[in-house]
Amino acid sequence: MTIEQKDSQFIQKSIDEAIERYGAKQDELIPILTDVNRAIGYLPGEALDEISHQLKLPKSQLFTVASFYRMLSTKPRGRHVIQFCENAPCHVAGGRQVWQALMDELHLGPEETSEDGKWSLLTTSCLGICGVGPVMMIDDDIFGNVDPKAVPDILARYH
């Protein structure tokens, strides 16, 4: 079995599971896309084709939704996704220095993915834990009171 076939099967399986869970209805489109995005890491064109087919919706409509929401991505993302809160409470609590430290450490700009596919550096809207700003999220882990000096240590925990 080639890797590509395996991927196609995996994509198919992720889509089938999501549609099974929510039902093939237009108003379930966002939950379906969210689940598939989570399973695969992003929404490849192949997946949008298949969902479009099963939900009987034009692919253009799927793409317009997939490209609108921040948590859905039509481009591949790194193995670890860093989401940095760039909002005012974190900003006044010293967020700018943390953001700079992240960019320096990873040699990445905003919304970029590293060449080795390890990291994606994104900004996020408020995570609602403003009491402990600056805040960032790596995959599903939340880090509060982040100090710029602690950034290398935090990143080193991920392989």
Place this chain on the structure above:
Amino acid sequence: MKYYRSHVLVCVDPDCLKKGAHEVMDALQDELVAQGLIDEVQVLETSRIGDCAHGPELMVYPEGVHYINLTPSDIPYLVEEQFLKGRIATKFVEEDKKTTDEELSAPTSKEVRVVLRNCGVIDPENIEDYIAEDGYQALGKVLTESTPEQVIDTVLRSGLRGRGGAGFPTGKKWQFCRASAETPKYIICNADEGDPGAFMNRRVLEGDPHSVLEGMIIGAYAIGCSQGYIYCRAEYPIAVRTLNIAIKQARNMGLLGKNILGSGFDFDIEVRMGAGAFVCGEETALMSSIEGRRGEPRPRPPFPAVKGLFMKPSNINNVETFSNIPQIMLRGPEWYASMGTEKSKGTKTFALAGDVKHTGLIEVPFGLTLREIIYDVGGGIKDDKEFKAIQTGGPMGGCLPKEYLDLSMDYEELAKAGSIMGSGGLVVMDEGTCMVDIARFFMEFIQDESCGKCTPCRVGTKRMLEILERICDGKGQEDDIDTLEMLCEQIRQDSLCGLGQGAPNPVVSTLKHFRDEYEAHIKEKRCPAKVCKALIRYEIVDGVCTGCTVCARNCPVSAISGERRQTHVIDPDVCIRCGICMQVCNFNAIVIN
């Protein structure tokens, strides 16, 4: 119902978390398991037991003992004394402090808890805890004693206004939706709390989800609908989980579903998650999102009460609005209307953030002054610095300077001052904040979150951002302020939804109150708050510098030169203004000019 002989409430406010509240909590759980007490003692997260000065701290009920200054290694002793031997571990109790129930409910005398009354007090994942606090009593009363019209009348008389920001009277909204003849109708709870710095709704959803459900069921009964949706943002996974647990429990008890409490009234609720789009907090955009489309606002009319979700009559209220409803039904509209000001009744939750000593959630009656909120409730400005401005109402709100400190916090007064109530985010800024930088910052946010549907918002905010960036970079032009003002006016007038119409607000308000700062940036190429990198210079003060070479060794671009024991010099052309030299200098010899 599971019976606990003791309840431990651990404070998880920011200050206590910093000092290790979670570690203490973990140690407590482990110790309770080790001692076989885990089924007898319940551990919950709470907030604002004291002022966090002696954190990590916790309360033990029913005794009401307040333990302070705890570390994980203290826990085995505490558990042994308190729960095994049944006596107070006095060495962790503040000596001259009497502990009472009020200590938990209202940390300062200015706070009143209606919406937050159960948060941190009950177990959000246990419906029985909520019922024990009079939960679902209001629903029972409404379904057996009142007609839908009477419910609407009660809400009208309470004076409750929409807590999502616009402040539209909730009773009127319900009336409009009830009057629509078409069916089915939908009731929607807006839990897409996206305003940066605002997390009041998250706290309610995670701490007292049933109060929101109960409010929604009562609302559904009043307007006559049988399907409800809660639209929760995807950034709040814990809130979504708690809500789903709460809905399941309510269904099992016959409080949701067919024939609720035997009254013949059917109603059910579904949770929908966003996928990260700020604009979905706007009601028509939110409905598009539930329908599975791009979250783009629609023009009004038709209003949602006529053609809303799936083009059917819909009523949409905010989390906080719904969670007020059960209390209003139970304690009466007069009680509710006795709090607040003439036109803004009841209490409001605010999220205090920024440069204030005690950040976190507060709930106060309308009509308190900003000064009372910042100094009495919030404990004043961090590091005893000077207050500079407060931003109310989120990214579409305004910044108010110190002349407005005695402004009464209600919908009308805030609007008069050129800001808005919004959902309740309050960001306090001290003297070290550059207002042009802040305006630029908010514009960046708006520009990022503009959905792109209408041109004034999509293109106009981009142009404004470019001008603000130019000003902060020291390249401001003479006519920039005029251009900004013209753009503000046009975007405000011509945008489709509240996001665009409110977008210029941070710029309008900072231009109004801090015009001199803009002028200093543009005309004198100077940043008075010493924030904008292009407009500042780091310099070493002759005579204070001891020539220790620390700065030169730490400078990442080797911009500092000088002999040992001689005053050093920074080359401004090489310096990247990173500020490291200032941080490492032990003699405060480096200043910003």
